[in-house]
Amino acid sequence: MEATEIVRQWQQVRGAVPSSVEVIAVSKTKPVDAVEAAYAAGARSFGENRVQELVGKHEVLTAPEGGRSSEFEGLVWHQIGTLQKNKVRYIAPFVGLIHAVDQQGLLAEIDKRAAQCGRQVPVLLQMHIAQESSKFGLSPSELEALLSALDEGEWPHVEVKGLMGMATFTSDERQVAREFAGLRSLFEQHGSDRGWDTLSMGMSGDWGIAVEEGSTMVRIGSAIFGSR
Numbered sequence: 001m002e003a004t005e006i007v008r009q010w011q012q013v014r015g016a017v018p019s020s021v022e023v024i025a026v027s028k029t030k031p032v033d034a035v036e037a038a039y040a041a042g043a044r045s046f047g048e049n050r051v052q053e054l055v056g057k058h059e060v061l062t063a064p065e066g067g068r069s070s071e072f073e074g075l076v077w078h079q080i081g082t083l084q085k086n087k088v089r090y091i092a093p094f095v096g097l098i099h100a101v102d103q104q105g106l107l108a109e110i111d112k113r114a115a116q117c118g119r120q121v122p123v124l125l126q127m128h129i130a131q132e133s134s135k136f137g138l139s140p141s142e143l144e145a146l147l148s149a150l151d152e153g154e155w156p157h158v159e160v161k162g163l164m165g166m167a168t169f170t171s172d173e174r175q176v177a178r179e180f181a182g183l184r185s186l187f188e189q190h191g192s193d194r195g196w197d198t199l200s201m202g203m204s205g206d207w208g209i210a211v212e213e214g215s216t217m218v219r220i221g222s223a224i225f226g227s228r
């Protein structure tokens with residue numbers, strides 16, 4: 001897609017989403033030029049779901065040794081998709097937020113790699129809210145077990161900032177709203193005492209419903225960059 005079209009679509013999305021809600025521009029499968037166009041238009045947070053692609057774009061645009069990092073100040077990379085444990089070490093040094101943490105083993109790996117980098121890595125816990133069995137995520141009881149361990153001081157190099165979830169892919173808007181409302185209620189139940197500030201829900205097709213149901217962060221790909 002042309003840079004001018006990306007700029008126009010970014011402005012349209014950013015103008016439509018309430019200003020209190022952060023928009024993550026999901027640039028997966030799109031070239032570095034597309035990221036540059038959206039950055040020039042004002043986008044600062046970019047989402048990728050494949051580690052190799054994320055690392056590749058970071059190396060070209062934002063790595064300190066890459067030479068262009070001063071052109072992309074404030075650009076934050078989000079890992080939004082399923083993350084394999086053996087890939088964590090590649091993103092631990094620079095990733096701004098990992099959205100889809102749904103196992104204790106993955107948290108342990110992030111903690112280990114974050115410690116090696118001398119940083120604390122921000123993460124969201126992904127909840128299973130969709131009807132579809134293919135979507136990943138924790139059950140409410142798995143969430144409670146994980147939070148008990150966290151509260152006891154496990155994984156000190158991981159900073160849990162909130163929850164993330166993906167609704168069922170359906171035209172039934174009431175079902176989508178119900179699933180997002182369920183996620184928001186878990187977010188409030190577990191997050192109010194823990195200082196959570198991030199509820200990542202909503203994509204190109206359902207962000208309006210997600211925002212109505214209390215989302216603080218939407219992940220928008222095709223509505224900005226075109227279909228994949």
Ligand SMILES: *Cc1c(COP(=O)(O)O)cnc(C)c1O
Pocket residue numbers: 026028049080081203204205219220221222223
């Ligand atoms: C691809 C992707 C998105 C963006 O999807 P669009 O429908 O293109 O907006 C959001 N979240 C996750 C986890 C994704 O993998």
